Amino acid sequence: MKGNEGFSAEERALLLTVKGVGPTVIGRLEQLGYHSLSALADADTTHIVKLVASMLDSTCWQNSPQARGAIDGAIALARSQTARDRQDVAP
Incomplete structure (x- = not known):
């Protein structure tokens, strides 16, 4: 997990498209140390x-x-x- 930066603007925007996820939920995830979608995927x-x-x-x-x-x-x-990002990198 990254330092205390929080989710990137792009990741935050994606999370906000999820039903029930708003700034408070994102804030709670960040308080728990989740600062990227790759960390949250696990x-x-x-x-x-x-x-x-x-x-x-x-x-x-x-x-x-x-x-x-x-x-x-x-x-x-x-x-x-995360799966999509891995596919983009695959040869």
Whole structure:
């Protein structure tokens, strides 16, 4: 993961196209140390929602289908973008 820069403007714009993902969700991901789609592609939804719930000292993120859906969507986007980027580099 990159330093504390956060997602690039391009990656942020892509994430914002995912249902349920807004600036707050992106901010939470960045607080957890995810600063690129390639790092997020290796993430696990359950792990992320548990960490955010713990960070906020609230179970709402862990129990919310909307939060899980947003993180699932963000990870799916990251995986598809990472796979596409690998195909672009392949000989």
